[in-house]
Amino acid sequence: MVDFVFFLKNVLVVSLAMNLCLIWRLSHHNEENIAFSWGNLQQKLNNFNTAGKNNTRGEEVDVAQVSKRTIEVLKTTSSAATNDPDGGESNLVINLDHGDPTMYENYWKQKGEETTVVTSSWQHISYFSDVKNVCWFLEPGLVRAVTRLHKVVGNAVTEGRHIVVGTGSSQLYQAALYALSPPDSLGPMNVVSAAPFYSSYPLMTDYLKSGLHKWAGDAYEFNKNEPYIELVTSPNNPDGVTRQDVVKGNNGILVYDLAYYWPQYTPIILPADYDIMLFTVSKSTGHAGTRIGWALVKDREIAKKMTTFIEINTIGVSKDSQIRAAKILQTVSDSCENANQKEPESFFDYSYKFMDERWKKIREAVNKTELFSLPDFSHETCSFSGRTFGQLPAFAWLKCEGEVDDCESFLRRHKIYTRGGKHFGASKKYVRISMLSRDSEFEILIKRLPAIIIS
Amino acid sequence: MVDFVFFLKNVLVVSLAMNLCLIWRLSHHNEENIAFSWGNLQQKLNNFNTAGKNNTRGEEVDVAQVSKRTIEVLKTTSSAATNDPDGGESNLVINLDHGDPTMYENYWKQKGEETTVVTSSWQHISYFSDVKNVCWFLEPGLVRAVTRLHKVVGNAVTEGRHIVVGTGSSQLYQAALYALSPPDSLGPMNVVSAAPFYSSYPLMTDYLKSGLHKWAGDAYEFNKNEPYIELVTSPNNPDGVTRQDVVKGNNGILVYDLAYYWPQYTPIILPADYDIMLFTVSKSTGHAGTRIGWALVKDREIAKKMTTFIEINTIGVSKDSQIRAAKILQTVSDSCENANQKEPESFFDYSYKFMDERWKKIREAVNKTELFSLPDFSHETCSFSGRTFGQLPAFAWLKCEGEVDDCESFLRRHKIYTRGGKHFGASKKYVRISMLSRDSEFEILIKRLPAIIIS
Numbered sequence: 017m018v019d020f021v022f023f024l025k026n027v028l029v030v031s032l033a034m035n036l037c038l039i040w041r042l043s044h045h046n047e048e049n050i051a052f053s054w055g056n057l058q059q060k061l062n063n064f065n066t067a068g069k070n071n072t073r074g075e076e077v078d079v080a081q082v083s084k085r086t087i088e089v090l091k092t093t094s095s096a097a098t099n100d101p102d103g104g105e106s107n108l109v110i111n112l113d114h115g116d117p118t119m120y121e122n123y124w125k126q127k128g129e130e131t132t133v134v135t136s137s138w139q140h141i142s143y144f145s146d147v148k149n150v151c152w153f154l155e156p157g158l159v160r161a162v163t164r165l166h167k168v169v170g171n172a173v174t175e176g177r178h179i180v181v182g183t184g185s186s187q188l189y190q191a192a193l194y195a196l197s198p199p200d201s202l203g204p205m206n207v208v209s210a211a212p213f214y215s216s217y218p219l220m221t222d223y224l225k226s227g228l229h230k231w232a233g234d235a236y237e238f239n240k241n242e243p244y245i246e247l248v249t250s251p252n253n254p255d256g257v258t259r260q261d262v263v264k265g266n267n268g269i270l271v272y273d274l275a276y277y278w279p280q281y282t283p284i285i286l287p288a289d290y291d292i293m294l295f296t297v298s299k300s301t302g303h304a305g306t307r308i309g310w311a312l313v314k315d316r317e318i319a320k321k322m323t324t325f326i327e328i329n330t331i332g333v334s335k336d337s338q339i340r341a342a343k344i345l346q347t348v349s350d351s352c353e354n355a356n357q358k359e360p361e362s363f364f365d366y367s368y369k370f371m372d373e374r375w376k377k378i379r380e381a382v383n384k385t386e387l388f389s390l391p392d393f394s395h396e397t398c399s400f401s402g403r404t405f406g407q408l409p410a411f412a413w414l415k416c417e418g419e420v421d422d423c424e425s426f427l428r429r430h431k432i433y434t435r436g437g438k439h440f441g442a443s444k445k446y447v448r449i450s451m452l453s454r455d456s457e458f459e460i461l462i463k464r465l466p467a468i469i470i471s
Numbered sequence: 472m473v474d475f476v477f478f479l480k481n482v483l484v485v486s487l488a489m490n491l492c493l494i495w496r497l498s499h500h501n502e503e504n505i506a507f508s509w510g511n512l513q514q515k516l517n518n519f520n521t522a523g524k525n526n527t528r529g530e531e532v533d534v535a536q537v538s539k540r541t542i543e544v545l546k547t548t549s550s551a552a553t554n555d556p557d558g559g560e561s562n563l564v565i566n567l568d569h570g571d572p573t574m575y576e577n578y579w580k581q582k583g584e585e586t587t588v589v590t591s592s593w594q595h596i597s598y599f600s601d602v603k604n605v606c607w608f609l610e611p612g613l614v615r616a617v618t619r620l621h622k623v624v625g626n627a628v629t630e631g632r633h634i635v636v637g638t639g640s641s642q643l644y645q646a647a648l649y650a651l652s653p654p655d656s657l658g659p660m661n662v663v664s665a666a667p668f669y670s671s672y673p674l675m676t677d678y679l680k681s682g683l684h685k686w687a688g689d690a691y692e693f694n695k696n697e698p699y700i701e702l703v704t705s706p707n708n709p710d711g712v713t714r715q716d717v718v719k720g721n722n723g724i725l726v727y728d729l730a731y732y733w734p735q736y737t738p739i740i741l742p743a744d745y746d747i748m749l750f751t752v753s754k755s756t757g758h759a760g761t762r763i764g765w766a767l768v769k770d771r772e773i774a775k776k777m778t779t780f781i782e783i784n785t786i787g788v789s790k791d792s793q794i795r796a797a798k799i800l801q802t803v804s805d806s807c808e809n810a811n812q813k814e815p816e817s818f819f820d821y822s823y824k825f826m827d828e829r830w831k832k833i834r835e836a837v838n839k840t841e842l843f844s845l846p847d848f849s850h851e852t853c854s855f856s857g858r859t860f861g862q863l864p865a866f867a868w869l870k871c872e873g874e875v876d877d878c879e880s881f882l883r884r885h886k887i888y889t890r891g892g893k894h895f896g897a898s899k900k901y902v903r904i905s906m907l908s909r910d911s912e913f914e915i916l917i918k919r920l921p922a923i924i925i926s
Contacts, residue, residue, distance in 0.1 A: 114598070116597050116598050116599065117596070118596055118597055120596075121593050121596055124591075124592040124593035124596070125593040127592050127593070131591065131592035132589060132590065132591050132592065133588075133589070133590045133791075134587060134588070134589050135587065135588045135590075135795060136579075136586065136587050137579040137582050137586035137587065137758075137798075137799055137802065138576050138579035138580040138582070140758075140760040140761070141572070141573055141575075141576055141579070141757055141758055141759060141760055142571050142573055142759060142760055143569070143571050143753075143759045143760060144571065145760075183638055183785040183788075183789070184785055184786050186783075186784070186785055186786050187784065187785050190784070194678075194679070199680075216783070219783055220783055223649075223780075223783050224649070224679050224681040224682075224683055225654075225681055225682030225683050226679040226680055226681060226682070227679075227680030227681070227682065228679055228680050298598075302596055303592075303595075303596055304596060304597060304598045304786075305595040305596055305597055305598060305600075305787075305789075305790035305791075306595070306789060306790065306791055307785060307786065307787060307788065307789045307790075308789075325678075328641075328671075328674055328675055328678050329641070329642065329645070329784070330638040330639055330641055330642050330762060330785070331639050331641050331759075331762065332760075332762060333638075333762065334638070334760075334761060334762045334763075334789035334791065334792040335760035335761065335762075335792075336588075336760075336761055336789065336791040336792045336795050337789040337790075337791045337792060340590060340791050343592075344592055347592065
């Protein structure tokens with residue numbers, strides 16, 4: 017009998033050891049498989065510290081990039097291996113490097129069938145949506161939804177504009193560069209944006225070593241007497257600041273990236289009224305997976321050339337996603353017009369309160385320590401909501417105060433993955449932290465930040 | 472009373488005149504608005520007659536391009552204006568230049584609810600689909616559907632392959648060029664394909680004047696001792712021929728475009744087993760509007776680089792379309808496995824019979840005249856259907872026999888818009904005619920072709 021118990025104990029020990037090995041192996045296997053994801057972008061951006069540099073391809077795995085799946089595996093592993101009172105939370109890696117906008121998911125879960133899209137297999141078969149439109153692959157329903165929402169919110173002029181739809185606003189950015197760069201000029205067109213600038217601009221401009229356009233760096237430092245395209249991102253990614261153009265030369269063409277010019281992120285002051293304006297559902301309603309963006313373009317020829325780019329690049333844009341985006345945008349407009357009547361709160365009420373609460377929490381967390389600081393924003397009155405408030409950006413532009421020179425590496429040692437200032441043409445003392453994650457990650461962030469000490 | 476009748480008559484005449492004016496104005500307005508559509512592609516291709524030429528941008532309106540909407544307007548106009556016994560059909564312009572695959576619409580209309588996709592507003596919000604996959608934005612459901620369909624049809628090996636999803640196979644073509652062109656070489660990589668080649672290849676290769684790759688023309692004429700990428704399209708667009716690589720150099724990388732390697736177009740002989748193979752739902756099931764293509768890629772690093780291209784270009788691919796495409800492909804697999812049991816005929820039975828009938832009709836029409844000829848194909852037995860037949864291509868590669876040197880212009884004078892041989896690197900005596908149009912246009916084509924005489 018004792019022998020049998022002894023035998024059983026041995027088997028149990030072997031089995032437990034095997035479990036630990038397997039869990040370890042599993043977590044490393046997953047890490048190896050997924051570490052590259054999304055992060056090639058970041059890895060490549062390491063090559064862009066100097067404006068105009070052309071080495072745009074770095075394919076090595078960036079171990080900084082660990083996704084949610086790894087987090088879950090690590091959590092399982094650490095919970096199993098330790099008796100950590102917080103359930104292993106302190107061992108969790110939280111990845112706030114990218115801006116995956118999952119934070120409005122709960123809002124959409126509350127919505128009923130009026131937001132559901134039903135598509136039969138015979139629908140939307142053709143390449144064409146509306147052959148009378150400059151943008152022939154643009155669904156008429158999306159035109160109506162975009163036009164209505166801008167009117168309801170008052171954040172952009174749509175009268176006298178051509179709408180061009182894109183597979184996200186990234187494609188529209190590239191379409192705008194194509195449309196604005198003369199095909200027959202001697203050298204490529206300069207593309208600039210004021211630092212800190214969106215970290216993907218350099219990569220999207222140069223990844224194909226195009227002879228049409230080239231990244232020329234920080235707009236503040238651009239002093240060539242040459243034609244240029246200036247990207248004006250307002251509110252700005254990464255720092256949330258309201259922007260105007262800065263070069264103010266005679267040969268410039270301005271492209272306004274207004275992805276965040278919505279009333280949950282910033283007070284709406286006036287309807288934007290520029291020649292080329294880019295928007296996306298990813299950040300306005302949180303539907304990144306649909307990959308739908310739109311451009312409002314004053315000049316017909318530029319709208320045509322942007323359409324041509326998308327025609328060559330992807331022969332149009334998914335009809336299914338356009339139709340879904342139209343439904344989502346109409347629902348948002350409905351929620352604004354029905355607020356206080358049929359519906360308890362509009363989408364923008366919900367999302368404003370959501371962002372406001374997150375910003376209060378992160379400011380509280382940062383105020384508890386001397387190590388970090390956040391930008392302050394002056395208050396203005398929003399013409400849409402009537403509220404007076406300062407920016408509530410989709411990203412926190414956090415500064416490491418004192419002696420810490422490389423804020424990204426510093427936070428990484430504390431298992432907070434962020435995108436460092438150098439990727440945005442700025443100091444390494446800054447990092448960009450996504451404010452758009454799910455609650456679980458955000459709560460860990462605000463618990464962990466004030467607990468960090470310099471060791 | 473007579474005065475009143477006279478008055479009425481006058482009003483009627485004025486009104487009719489006004490009708491005609493308005494109809495004329497409407498048709499011209501429409502023509503002006505839409506004439507460019509899709510056709511910028513063709514217009515630009517005029518710049519590609521010589522391999523390696525770099526003038527890739529021609530934005531002029533190509534009046535050759537008139538879409539269905541114009542056809543309808545013209546029909547209205549001509550019916551109203553004449554007493555033509557065929558209802559004005561002889562005045563109709565039919566545009567068979569592009570391959571809009573609307574011909575299977577009736578099949579899909581017969582299908583019931585099992586092919587309908589229902590999407591709630593909270594679903595597919597994230598950028599990510601499966602972070603464990605090399606292609607992190609690829610929906611697992613699409614992986615299952617693609618793998619199953621290739622197994623059911625037996626047209627491609629999927630074991631040991633990475634699947635990369637694209638916004639149509641155009642994006643995957645560009646992703647493959649990016650992945651296969653070394654970033655640090657002294658000059659751009661040569662890209663070739665045997666003439667007649669797909670007319671969009673030159674444009675997609677050169678439109679951004681990339682320093683990574685350049686169009687180097689007809690593979691039969693490529694004799695440089697330099698690295699190259701050879702596109703092998705089989706069955707070939709435009710002529711339907713089964714293809715192998717032709718350069719057979721030591722420095723070549725092959726990309727197989729297998730968009731038409733499906734049993735309605737060609738006998739399936741063996742599962743294709745190449746390093747890089749491109750497919751698309753546009754031509755396999757006719758769902759061009761979903762913009763979904765996929766690549767089967769043997770080498771993990773190449774799959775990663777293709778994924779990186781799509782990441783930078785459009786940050787992934789519409790989830791909505793991926794999910795819809797998965798449902799459609801599963802329905803096709805179901806229809807094959809249930810044929811003769813629950814379902815009267817499989818999708819490929821339906822589409823084979825459809826293409827077979829169209830080819831019989833166009834051959835009959837062409838045989839009635841000495842002016843034209845069509846290619847002949849040897850018969851082979853299809854491993855999928857067991858049928859023995861010759862190719863039934865998605866395009867007819869029509870030759871003008873005798874003295875007509877410019878077949879495209881000749882047919883245009885007879886109101887049949889096609890794409891001329893020069894766009895495919897071939898003789899102007901050839902044109903490509905879409906076999907994928909709706910019935911109404913196809914019926915006019917086969918009535919009109921044998922009636923044409925040289926005047």
